[in-house]
Amino acid sequence: MENNKTPRFWTKIFKWLCHDSLFEELQGDLEESYINNTNTRGERKAKAIYRKEVLKMVRGSVIQAKLPIPKKLKLSLFRMHFILSLRSIKRNTSFTILNVVGFAAAISVCLFIANTILTAYQLDKSFTNKENIYRISTHIHDRDGSQFTSYSPVYLYGYLNTILPEAKRTTGFKELNRRMSFRGRDIDISSIEASPNFLELLDYKVLEGAIETVIENPSHIALTKDFVDKYSLGPDLIGKDFGGHIISAVLESPKLTSHLGFEWLNYNDQLDYVPPVELKYEYYVDRSRVNYIEIHDNAEIEIIEEKLNRFASNINDTLDTKSYKFQLENLATLGLSKASLYQSDLLTSEGIEVMLIFILIMTVIASINYTNLASAKAMHRLKEIGVRKVIGSKKSHILSQFLIETGLLGLLGLGLGFLIYFWFSKDVGDLIPFGFNPQISAPTILVFIITALLVSLIAGIVPGIFLSKISPLNLFRPKISKKSFSLHTLRKVLLVIQLTVSAFVFVFGSLFWKQYDTYQSEELSMDIRDTYMLDFDWPDSTKHLRALKNEIDKIPEVEASSFMSKLIPIDDVNGLMMIKTESESDSILTSISWADTSFLHTHQPEMKLLNASIIKNNSSSMLVNQSLLDQLNIPLESALGTIIKSGENLHPIAGVFEKSISTNYSPIVSVGKENGDNFSETVILKPNSINNLLIVKVNNQEKSFDKIESEFLNLFPEKQLTFRSIESLARNRYSELRNVLKIFTYVFLCIILITLMGQMGMAIFNANIKAKEIGIRKVLGASVPHLSFNLVKGTLTQVIIALLIAIPIATLLFKNAMGDYRNPIPLTPQLYSSIILIFVLIIVITVVTLIVPRAKANPTESLRNE
Structure with missing residues (x-):
């Protein structure tokens, strides 16, 4: 060679x-x-x-393997372990079901939470040049504390181009909550009035029409695609009239693409308008504009913020009790901003932290449950492992056997978890009060596969390492030395940790549900029994509505009827108005409703003061609550007849409510409202006025309904009438909070379910491992209750330890969480006692139902081989 x-x-x-x-x-x-x-x-x-x-020559018979496969990884050995794993899974059906279902429940919950978080992170990522676009947010410091808001003071917009030469473009908008009659009912529309270059910075896609027409003409509007679909406006929208405006464009839905949640867009070239001093009020000044800037590539953020705060300093010099400080927030981060915005379905950074905690809890619970059940199942196979070690199996063989088995169970649980997610994603997505995209990306799937394999790896390694180290002689002994075998101790520790986490979730969830139930059971300060709303498609003309009310009032079974602007006290606040007394210059923001003078007879509210002559002799009078009097410094004894001014309108106070009538305003404390008693509200009474809703109070439902429907059909023969009980509607208040609680309940139940599955597995294991002990005790005369107690006392000890750790933590976090809520529930010993009792009963009953049949079994079955 x-x-x-x-x-x-x-x-x-x-x-x-x-x-x-x-x-x-x-x-x-x-x-x-x-x-x-x-x-x-x-x-x-x-x-x-x-x-x-x-x-x-590159063929199998010629080439040699440069990286030879180790013997322990050869295919034949893997195949044998795989077959043994399948047989074990089939033989231990109960453990398999508990493992797979518990792990699948955890996977599905984590998928929902993870996709909610990912949806929030994807907001505003599709906009062009998003890296250079910033929102000007504001820190407001006043006597009530500090607030961080997405709004800018009204003074700023008109000076942006002057003080910021670094800005390539600037834009702004003000938000409006429009309420309009549509197809016979009132609807609320989230709208914004923006500067003409709004879509140059935030380039939402125009799906139909021409946005230029909207920019050029204030009477033309653009609607979003989800709004068009929500109200079935049809395909040929462009050019149609809608609420006195002409639809000229349809934009993509901002719901899952942007931090904004508007449905209606029109343009306003007067955003730089600053009202005269006599018309200014704090809410308008602080929260009427949202401003954005696009900066040049070489601009420095610190310099821009310095210039903005120099401008803020000039404003602060003119203020006595307030100061502003501006902060730039990049567009790509606004979906998680801590600044308050009117859109309620944004997941803030605090919300992300809470959801990540839920994911961590679910992962820990599932991992512990999985590991415990795998360990318990392994204990049933001690003699099998002993035989295999006697005939030559190595430690690596035993370990790989457990890893393959837990890996298969993990993949089964993962697959079932994905099926549960896809099956319920539509229903759960409708309940989630945040932006939620049910589609799962490939990286998310990969992360969950890796997580499932890691959990399976941990669950297989723990029993595999312990059992592979044991001497075959020890495995065949009737009792293994606890000193040489600590898997039993480890399992107890893991159970206590699992129970502690579950107890924390149970206590915290129970306290939260109690808080919600307290809001639901709040007493109403007016009589809504036998009171109904007439639900029908209202005509375009109101000519016959007055005639309908007059005819209804003539029916003997009808006690009263009234036109109202909202379902007091059920609807959320549908109107906010700045009011003041004639002698005062400062205004306050109040909740407002409108009704005709029959309101008092229809709802019969409890009144501290009432002067019927003021209502009768004025074209517009006002009923107020005590909080409004306090905020306007009006003494109760001189309240009647005091003139309240709203804009150019004057309203004398005709009555004072005994207590608040609108119990359904958000339980989260509003800005500047420390508690529910500080929420000012008013009802403006106008004789013979026609508002959005017609309410009737009856004394004989069957007869009155027939007669009302007859009168209705005489005037509106082509329309349908439905009676809706105000009392029934009142039971369904707080819909947003209820949806949040539904999601939390779903998570809580899954956590408790996984814990119960773990307890069931441990109960089965303990009953099996103590089968001979139970048999001997029964032969010696032990009763079933005595045997059951001996088997369950270990579980009781673990539950007590878990509760002692979990209750203080849950209480502390609940108090912190309720810091922004009005009227928090009192945390009494009786409340804690009931929660503890329920939790203990759930765990004990679950364990006892599996133990009692073993305690009742014939002892000869377990002792026949002794």
Whole structure:
């Protein structure tokens, strides 16, 4: 081979690939062929043929494996372990079901939470040049504390281009909650009035029409796609009239793409308007504008913020009790901003933290449950492991067997979890009060697969390591030394941790539900029994509505009827108005409703003061609560007849409510409202006015309904009438809070379910491992209750330890969470006692139902081999 003339490169490749025992012979044949081809066909052709022949040698019979597969990873061994795992899974059906279902429940909950978080992170990522677009948010410091808001003071917008030459473009908008009659009912529309270059910065896609028409004409509007679909406005929208405006464009839905949640867009070129001093009020000044800027690539954020705060300093010099400080927030981060915004379905950074805690809790619970059940199942196979070790199985063989088995269970649980997620994603998505995209991305799937395998790895390693180290002689002994075998102790520790987390979730969830139930059971300060709303498609003209009310009032079974602007006290606040007394310059913001003068007879509210002559002799009078009097510094004894001014309108106070009538305003404390008693509200009474809703109070439901419907059909023969009970509607208040609680309840139930599955598995294991002990005790005369107590006392000890740890933590977090809620519930010993009792009963009953049948069993079954 010293005189080898073959191409050196391909010869080295062949030598590296070829098996040593075959190389000399095969290389000799290749060299002989190469020399012959060189003599007959030339060197160049011979090299090409040689190269092809070397490549043809790359076959299984010739090449040698440079990275030989270790014996412990050979396919035959894996196949044997795989078959044994399948047999074990089939043989231990109860443990398999508990493992798979518990893990699947955890996976599905984590998928819902993770996708909610990912949806929040994806907001505003589709906008062009998002890296250079910023919102100007404001820190407001006043006597009530500090607030961080997405709004800017009204003064700022008109000076942005002057004070910020670094700004490439600026835009702003003000939000409006429009209420309009549509197809016979009142609807609320989230709208914004923006500057003409709004879509140049935030480039929402225009799906239909021409946005230029909207920019040029204030009477033209753009609607979002989800609003069009929500109210079935049809395909040919462009050019149609809607609420006195002309639809000229349809925009993409901002719900899952943007931090904004508007449904209606029109343009306003007077956003720089600052009202005169006499018309200014704090709410308008602080929260009437949202401003954005797009900066040049080389602009420095610190310098821009410094210029903004220099402008804020000039404003602060003119203020006595308030100061502003501006902060720039990048567009891509606004979906998680801590600044308050009117859109309620944004998941803030605090919400992200809460959800991440839920994911951590679910993962810990599932991992502990999985590990415990795997350990318990392994204890049933001690003799099997002993036999395998006697016939030569190594530690690695035992460990790989457990890893394959738990891996299969993990993948089964993962698959079932994904099925549960896809099955319920639509229903749960409708309940989630935040933006939620049910689609799962490939990276998310990969993360969950890796998580499932890691949990399976932990669950397999723990029993595998312990059991693989045990001597075969110890495995065949009737009792294993606790000193040499600590898997039992580890399992107890894991159970206590699992119970502690579950107890924390149960206590916290119970306190939260109690808080919600307190809001639901609040007493109303007016009589809504036998009171109904007439639900029908209202006509375009109100000519016959007055006639309908007059005819209804003539019916003997009808006690009263009234036109109202909202369902007091059920509807959320549908109107806010700045009011003040004639002698005061400062205004306050109050909740406002409108009604005709029959309101007092229809709802019969409890009144501290009432002067019927003021109502009768004025075209517009006002009923107020005590909080409004306190905020306007009006003494109760001189309240009647005091003139309240709203804009240019004057309203004398005709009555004072005994207590608040609107119990359904958000339980979360409003800005500047420390508690529910500080919420000012008013009802403006106008004789013979026609408002959005017609309410009737009856004394005989069956007769009155027939007569009212008859009168209704006489005036509106082509319309349908439905009676809706105000009392029934009142039971369904706080819909947003209820939806949040539904989600929390779903998570809480899954956590409790996983814990119960773990307890069931441990109960089955303990009953099996103590089968002979139970049999001997029964032979010696032990009763079923005594045996059951001996088996369950360990669980009781673990539950007590878990509660002692969980209750203080849950209480502390609940108090922090209720810091922004009005009227928090009193945390009494009786409340805690009931929560503890329920939790203990759930755990104990679950365990006892599995233990009692074993305690009742015939002892001869367990002692026949002794």
